[in-house]
Amino acid sequence: MNAVTTRDEPRWAATPEQAAGAAPGRNRGDVVSSVLALQRSAGNRAVAGWLARASGDSPAPAPAAGPAQIAFELRKIAASEPLPDDKWGQTEPEAVEITITAVQRNGSWMPQVTGLLGLYSLQARRMPGQEEVTGPSGNTTQATFCEQLRSLEMLGIDRSAPNMATPWYMLEAVVVHEQVHEQHLLPALQSAARLIAPTIEQISIPDDGTMDADAAAAALRADPRYQREAGFAKNKWDLTVFDHAMDDHFGGATTAAEHTVIDPMTKAIRDAAAARDWGECPPPGTPQQPPAPTAPAAPENSETAP
Numbered sequence: 001m002n003a004v005t006t007r008d009e010p011r012w013a014a015t016p017e018q019a020a021g022a023a024p025g026r027n028r029g030d031v032v033s034s035v036l037a038l039q040r041s042a043g044n045r046a047v048a049g050w051l052a053r054a055s056g057d058s059p060a061p062a063p064a065a066g067p068a069q070i071a072f073e074l075r076k077i078a079a080s081e082p083l084p085d086d087k088w089g090q091t092e093p094e095a096v097e098i099t100i101t102a103v104q105r106n107g108s109w110m111p112q113v114t115g116l117l118g119l120y121s122l123q124a125r126r127m128p129g130q131e132e133v134t135g136p137s138g139n140t141t142q143a144t145f146c147e148q149l150r151s152l153e154m155l156g157i158d159r160s161a162p163n164m165a166t167p168w169y170m171l172e173a174v175v176v177h178e179q180v181h182e183q184h185l186l187p188a189l190q191s192a193a194r195l196i197a198p199t200i201e202q203i204s205i206p207d208d209g210t211m212d213a214d215a216a217a218a219a220l221r222a223d224p225r226y227q228r229e230a231g232f233a234k235n236k237w238d239l240t241v242f243d244h245a246m247d248d249h250f251g252g253a254t255t256a257a258e259h260t261v262i263d264p265m266t267k268a269i270r271d272a273a274a275a276r277d278w279g280e281c282p283p284p285g286t287p288q289q290p291p292a293p294t295a296p297a298a299p300e301n302s303e304t305a306p
Contacts, residue, residue: 070193071099071115074186079121086164088156088174089124091181093241096189096233098200102216108204109216111226113197118189118237122182124174127165130156135265136272144168145273146281152262152269155255173261177254184244188237191244195236199229 080094099115126132133140133148140148148168151158156169203225211219220226248254273279 070113070197072186072189072193073115073117074189075117075119077119077121079123083123083125088127088165089122089178091120091122091178091185093118093120093185093234093237095119096192096196096230096237098196098230098233100200100217100220102213102220104207105204107207109207109211109213109220110202110204111200111217111220113193113200116189116193116196116233118185120182120185122178124171124178126156126169126171126174127163129163129167130165130169131167133168133170133265133269135268140269140272142273142276142278145269145278149266149269149281152266155258155262170261170265173258176257176261180248180253180257181241181245184241184248188240188244192233192237192240195240196229196233199232200226203229 077094079090079092083090095118097117097119098113099117100111101114102109103112104110131139133152151166151168152170154166156166156173157164158166203220203223205216205219205223207216
């Protein structure tokens with residue numbers, strides 16, 4: 001989820017049709033401009049209405065939390081896809097598991113959503129070739145401290161480098177960045193419930209008197225209409241996550257989170273450099289040279305040649 005640094009921009013459905021109803025497991029590309037334009041100009045409610053219409057239901061208001069009778073849970077799982085080459089991290093919905101009970105209405109069995117389990121992945125790393133800063137008690141020396149300070153001040157990002165990365169950074173900073181996004185997942189799932197539940201709960205099968213509630217629930221889950229709507233649930237969660245996390249970047253909460261990690265390290269490096277008299281760092285772009293060797297002192301009682 002990163003519009004600036006590509007540290008973790010999510011991969012959304014490739015077309016509006018896929019955003020509403022891509023088959024589970026389908027490969028996902030970046031969200032297309034039409035969905036982004038709708039999202040940014042009219043807000044998540046407009047996208048919610050489009051999704052509801054696309055999946056056969058009239059649009060419903062999208063409150064901050066889902067229906068009270070639904071139990072919500074998150075579970076972290078292994079990522080289904082590896083990180084792209086240009087990304088430090090990614091926090092992404094992987095699937096939504098829906099729990100239902102069957103209720104009798106007007107001679108039919110209909111599902112009632114009682115639980116939504118959001119499965120998600122969180123990945124974080126340093127970029128290939130980017131070394132961990134371990135500080136004055138580790139790999140910070142007179143030869144490395146200036147480059148480390150510049151790398152930390154740039155949040156590990158160097159657009160002029162082939163891999164978009166500085167030589168040094170800290171994995172923990174990437175982790176706390178992703179944890180900011182992680183905090184949006186549950187509220188987003190609660191919001192998405194108003195998009196998910198109505199389309200599930202409009203499905204019905206005849207009540208012929210031969211099934212109890214458990215058998216009816218199993219029959220409903222096997223119905224192609226139910227499976228189709230259940231397959232849309234992750235995509236609807238995707239879009240609400242995008243809406244909740246839209247302000248995380250551009251100097252937002254993710255930047256602040258990274259500074260909680262890098263600022264103490266930066267201070268420790270500067271304090272060590274001052275205490276050890278390592279000198280001043282050259283201007284950015286100046287190649288850092290190793291410290292010049294100190295000439296040995298002349299022996300004390302040395303004789304001078306005649």
